[in-house]
Each structure stands twice: as structure tokens, then as C-alpha cells.
Amino acid sequence: MTVLASLLGDFAEAIEFIFQERESVSGGVQVGGLGEFADLTFSHLLVSVVAIAAATALFVPLGLYLGHRGRGEFVAISVSNVGRAVPSLALLAFFIAYLGIGFANVATVLFLLAIPPILTNTYVGVRQVERDAVDAARGMGMTDAQIVRRVELPLALPTIFAGLRLSTVAVLATAIIAPLANVQTLGTPITEPQTYGTTGQLAASLVVAVVTLGSDGLLRLLQRGMTPKGLKLAAREGAAQQKTRIATPIPTRRESTT
Amino acid sequence: MNALNAIVLPIAQTDIQGRSGDSCIATNGFCPSWIADNIGEYVNPFLEHIYLTVVSVGIGFALAFALAVLAHRVGWTFGPISGATQVLYTIPSIAAFFLLLPITGRGNLTAIVALVAYTLFILFSNIMTGLGNVPDDVKDSARGMGLTDRQLLWRVELPLAMPEILAGLRIATTTTIGLATLAFFAGGGGLGVEIASGADRVFKSNVAVVGALAVLLAAVFDLLILGFQRLLTPWRAAARA
Numbered sequence: 002m003t004v005l006a007s008l009l010g011d012f013a014e015a016i017e018f019i020f021q022e023r024e025s026v027s028g029g030v031q032v033g034g035l036g037e038f039a040d041l042t043f044s045h046l047l048v049s050v051v052a053i054a055a056a057t058a059l060f061v062p063l064g065l066y067l068g069h070r071g072r073g074e075f076v077a078i079s080v081s082n083v084g085r086a087v088p089s090l091a092l093l094a095f096f097i098a099y100l101g102i103g104f105a106n107v108a109t110v111l112f113l114l115a116i117p118p119i120l121t122n123t124y125v126g127v128r129q130v131e132r133d134a135v136d137a138a139r140g141m142g143m144t145d146a147q148i149v150r151r152v153e154l155p156l157a158l159p160t161i162f163a164g165l166r167l168s169t170v171a172v173l174a175t176a177i178i179a180p181l182a183n184v185q186t187l188g189t190p191i192t193e194p195q196t197y198g199t200t201g202q203l204a205a206s207l208v209v210a211v212v213t214l215g216s217d218g219l220l221r222l223l224q225r226g227m228t229p230k231g232l233k234l235a236a237r238e239g240a241a242q243q244k245t246r247i248a249t250p251i252p253t254r255r256e257s258t259t
Numbered sequence: 260m261n262a263l264n265a266i267v268l269p270i271a272q273t274d275i276q277g278r279s280g281d282s283c284i285a286t287n288g289f290c291p292s293w294i295a296d297n298i299g300e301y302v303n304p305f306l307e308h309i310y311l312t313v314v315s316v317g318i319g320f321a322l323a324f325a326l327a328v329l330a331h332r333v334g335w336t337f338g339p340i341s342g343a344t345q346v347l348y349t350i351p352s353i354a355a356f357f358l359l360l361p362i363t364g365r366g367n368l369t370a371i372v373a374l375v376a377y378t379l380f381i382l383f384s385n386i387m388t389g390l391g392n393v394p395d396d397v398k399d400s401a402r403g404m405g406l407t408d409r410q411l412l413w414r415v416e417l418p419l420a421m422p423e424i425l426a427g428l429r430i431a432t433t434t435t436i437g438l439a440t441l442a443f444f445a446g447g448g449g450l451g452v453e454i455a456s457g458a459d460r461v462f463k464s465n466v467a468v469v470g471a472l473a474v475l476l477a478a479v480f481d482l483l484i485l486g487f488q489r490l491l492t493p494w495r496a497a498a499r500a
Contacts, residue, residue: 011361079481086433086477088440090454091470098463174351178441191357191444203361206354217349 015203026198032190033201038208045186045212048104048179049172052111056168060116061161064123068157069149077124081117089114089175093182102183107176114175115168122164126157155229162224166217173213187212290464298468300453305472307448311439312476315371316432319378326379327386328412340383348380352438356445370447374438378431385427389420418492425488432484433477440473 022034067073092110100106130153138152154161177188190197190205197205225233326344330337350358355373363369393416401415417424440451450469489495 008361082429082433083474083477083481085430086436086473088437088451088454088470088473090440090451091466091473094454094466095463095470170349170351174353177351177353188353191353199360202357206357209354210350210358213351213354214346214349 011200011203012207014200015207018200018204019208025196026194027196030196032197033204038187038204041185041187041189041205042208042212044184045173045176045179045188045209046216048107048184048186049111049169049176051108052172053115053165053169055108055112056115056119057165060120061123064120064161065127065149065154065157068124068127069145069153071128074124077120081121084113084117087113090178090181093178097182104184106182107179107184110182111172111175115172118164118167118171119161120164122167123157123161126160126164127153129160130156156232159224159228159232162220162227166220166224169216169220170213173209173216177209289467293464294468301450301468301472304448304450304452305476307452308436308439308450308473308476311367311370311374311442311447311449312432312435312480315374315439316378316428316435318371319375319431320382320428322375323379323382323386326383327390330383330387331390331412331416332408337387341387344380344383347376350376352377353441353444356441356447360445365446367447369445370439370442370449373445374435374442377438378435381431381434382424382427385423385430386420389423389427390416392423393419421492422488422495425484425491429481429484432480436473436477436480440469 018033019038020035022031022037024030025032064077067077089110092113093106096106096109100109127149134152134156135148138148143151176186177191179186180189180192187205187209190201191209194202323344326340330340352373355376356369359369359372363372397415397419398411401411406414439447439449440454442449443451443455450473453469454466
């Protein structure tokens with residue numbers, strides 16, 4: 002019981018820290034409170050959004066192109082997968098030498114981090130489009146560009162969005178280490194316990210968790226809004242037999258067995 | 260805040276120079292000779308890193324597998340399990356480390372719990388995709404041959420779902436290797452320890468070694484799982500030929 006009580010106490014204190022500023026552990030400055038957390042959340046989101054937007058703008062088109070041509074599977078899947086293991090901390094440190102500390106450094110690291118899920122999912126999403134649908138489009142006289150834009154892209158959208166959500170989660174999570182390169186984010190209270198104390202660390206962790214879950218929820222709504230009506234209908238019809246297909250965000254290409 | 264840099268850089272240089280007398284180090288450069296001299300210091304963190312990865316992915320796979328079999332058998336559990344694993348996946352690992360600290364304390368355990376929570380969703384959803392992709396007529400023929408549900412699962416559905424399951428395992432493994440570099444936040448060790456302090460962070464040789472070891476580890480595991488997949492699904496090679 003006492004363990005539980007002290008546990009609840011830790012979390013209650015952390016929540017209070019989010020709403021009520023107090024003197025820092027080392028003394029002298031006021032830390033915590035809604036004002037500071039709002040600022041930190043804003044800068045956390047800003048650097049993350051810049052990175053995700055850049056990765057989307059550059060690598061969705063590349064994935065569409067590679068997927069359409071059926072080329073570069075090794076790059077889009079294997080290199081991309083191993084790329085997930087590159088420690089963002091090492092990247093951050095590495096770029097200090099070239100970009101110095103600051104916004105450009107952190108944005109670049111997060112940008113690189115956002116690439117693999119976006120590229121892989123776009124590629125796989127396009128490859129999963131039924132060849133019949135593409136053939137039919139070609140038969141109707143569509144050019145390659147039209148096929149990509151009006152057939153492959155809409156049909157691949159759910160998978161692309163799933164990749165975007167994976168990237169967003171990873172980027173928001175990694176923005177926590179941004180203070181190590183001197184960009185203040187929600188990671189600041191986590192990386193500076195000498196000022197914010199363990200209560201501050203716990204409080205910031207709570208806020209980060211809420212921000213990430215909220216962002217993912219928003220993207221999910223957006224995904225639902227952008228999925229073509231026909232696909233939604235098909236999904237509803239197929240739901241009885243294949244309930245797992247819809248919620249699956251990590252695609253794997255299944256080669257035709259015939 | 261530039262003050263921070265002004266403090267960190269000199270400390271870094273003296274600290275690192277203290278470890279070895281090389282002149283290349285004074286410029287904070289990329290020094291092959293320093294790496295050759297100090298590679299021994301990375302052995303333990305590297306082994307810890309492998310331990311963290313294998314244990315987390317192993318436990319995660321066992322759990323995800325059990326949950327997937329449950330969701331496969333008892334249809335209505337799919338929604339709740341999928342939702343719960345997704346929430347666990349979405350919570351950033353560093354945040355999870357600190358949220359767990361009051362409960363599990365500093366150390367390996369906290370790191371492993373957080374990493375397992377992270378892998379569950381990737382593995383669970385890929386196993387479910389694999390099982391869902393098994394063609395209905397194949398299942399019908401298996402039933403027609405008199406297979407029970409259990410035999411159907413182990414002899415037909417799981418082997419056919421292997422490509423998706425192992426693809427999930429590849430993603431989970433490489434992601435965990437990357438995330439385990441942050442385990443030091445929870446006192447869990449691993450390669451991240453080597454770049455955790457300000458001194459090590461600005462030294463290029465050190466950072467390069469840590470990054471290279473992590474990528475190497477990921478590439479080796481990825482190829483191992485890929486090889487395992489080829490071994491387990493011989494019919495696909497036959498189909499390709």
C-alpha cells in the first residue's frame with residue numbers, strides 16, 4: 002500500500018509541476034508551470050514538423066517513382082531498414098562538427114530519422130496496388146504520370162499515411178534529445194535534472210507522451226479523411242473476412258505466389 | 260547557452276587527451292589510431308547492447324506471438340489488443356524510461372520493459388497481417404484434409420505467414436538496436452553510454468565508432484533473419500526459379 006501511495010505521490014507531484022511553477026532544484030529560477038511547458042511544447046512541435054514536412058515532400062515522390070518503376074527495392078526496403086538502427090544520438094553528435102549546435106542540426110537529424118518509414122511505406126504501398134488496376138488505367142489511355150497520381154497514389158494512401166505516422170512518432174520521441182544540441186524542447190526538463198529535478202523529468206515525460214499520442218490521433222483522423230471513399234467501402238465489406246488489413250501500419254510485400 | 264559549449268569543449272578535449280597522447284585528438288577529429296587503441300573500451304557496451312536487443316526482442320516476440328494467437332482465435336480481442344499495443348508503441352521510449360523509473364527503478368529492467376513495450380505493436384500487427392493474408396482456399400483444403408484448428412495454425416497458417424512475421428522481426432530488431440542507444444537514460448547501459456556525457460559527444464572518432472557498431476549490429480541481425488527466412492520458406496525459392 003505504501004509503495005502504491007508513494008507511486009501515486011510521484012505522479013501527482015509531476016502533474017502539479019506541469020501546472021504550477023516552482024523554484025528550481027539548484028535555486029534561483031522559477032521552472033515548470035503551464036507557461037514554460039507551452040513554450041517547450043511549441044518548440045518541440047516546430048522542429049519536428051519542419052523535419053517531417055521536408056522528409057514527406059522529398060521522399061514520398063521518390064517512393065512513388067521507385068514503386069511505379071518497380072526499381073530500387075533493395076534501397077527502399079533493406080537499406081532503409083538498417084537505417085532505422087542509426088542512433089540518432091550519434092547523428093546529433095556527428096552533425097555538431099558540420100552544422101554546429103542549434104536548430105539546423107536537430108532538424109537535419111530528425112529529417113534523416115523520418116525518411117525510412119516514409120520511403121519504405123510509399124514504395125510498398127505502390128507495389129501493393131493491384132496490377133489489374135494499373136493495367137486498366139493504362140488501357141484507358143492514362144500516361145504514367147496520370148497513373149501515379151490518379152490510381153497508385155490514392156490506393157497507396159493508407160499505407161503512406163501509416164508510414165507518416167511511424168515517422169511522426171519516431172521524430173517526436175527523438176526531439177527529446179534536442180537539448181543536447183542546444184535546442185530547447187520538452188526534452189529540456191528530462192536532460193537537465195540538476196535544474197528540474199526528477200519531478201520535472203517525470204512531468205515532461207508525461208507531456209511528451211500526451212503530445213505524441215495526440216499527434217498520432219490527429220494524423221489518424223486525417224488519414225481517415227483522405228482515404229478514397231471506394232477504399233473505405235471495400236474495407237468495410239472486407240472487414241468480415243480480413244479485419245486485420247485496415248489497422249496494419251507496417252506493410253510487408255507479399256510476392257505473388259502464382 | 261553558448262556558455263554550455265564553451266564549458267563542454269575544453270573538458271572534452273582534456274578528458275579525451277587524457278586517454279591517449281595522440282595529436283589528432285586535439286582537433287577533435289576522426290583518428291583511426293585512437294580508435295585502434297581504444298576499441299577495447301567498446302567491447303562491454305557492445306555486448307550490453309546485444310543483450311538489451313536480444314532480450315527485449317525475444318520477450319517482445321513471445322508476448323506478441325501469444326497475443327496474436329489469442330486475437331486470431333478469439334476475434335473480438337483483436338481491437339483492444341491492437342489499440343493497447345499501439346498506445347505503448349506511441350509513447351516515446353525515453354518518456355517510458357522516466358515513467359517507469361518510480362516503478363522499476365534505474366537499470367536494465369526499466370530499459371527492457373520499455374523496449375519490449377515498443378516492439379509489441381510492430382510484431383503483433385505483422386503476425387496478424389501474415390495470418391490474415393493466408394488465402395481462404397488454402398485453409399479450406401487443409402480443413403478438408405481433416406486438420407484440426409491447432410494443426411491448421413501450426414502447419415499451414417504460421418508457415419505461410421512467415422514472410423510477414425519475419426519482416427516484422429527485422430523491423431523490430433533494427434529499431435530496438437537504435438533505441439537501445441538511449442537506454443543509458445534509464446541506467447540500462449549499451450553503446451549510448453559511450454556518447455552520453457558531454458565530453459564524448461563532441462569527439463568525432465568516438466561518435467563514429469558508436470554509430471558504426473550500431474549499424475553493423477543491425478546489418479548482421481538483418482541478414483541473419485533474412486537467411487533464416489530463406490531457410491524456413493524453401494517453397495518461395497522454388498517458385499522463383
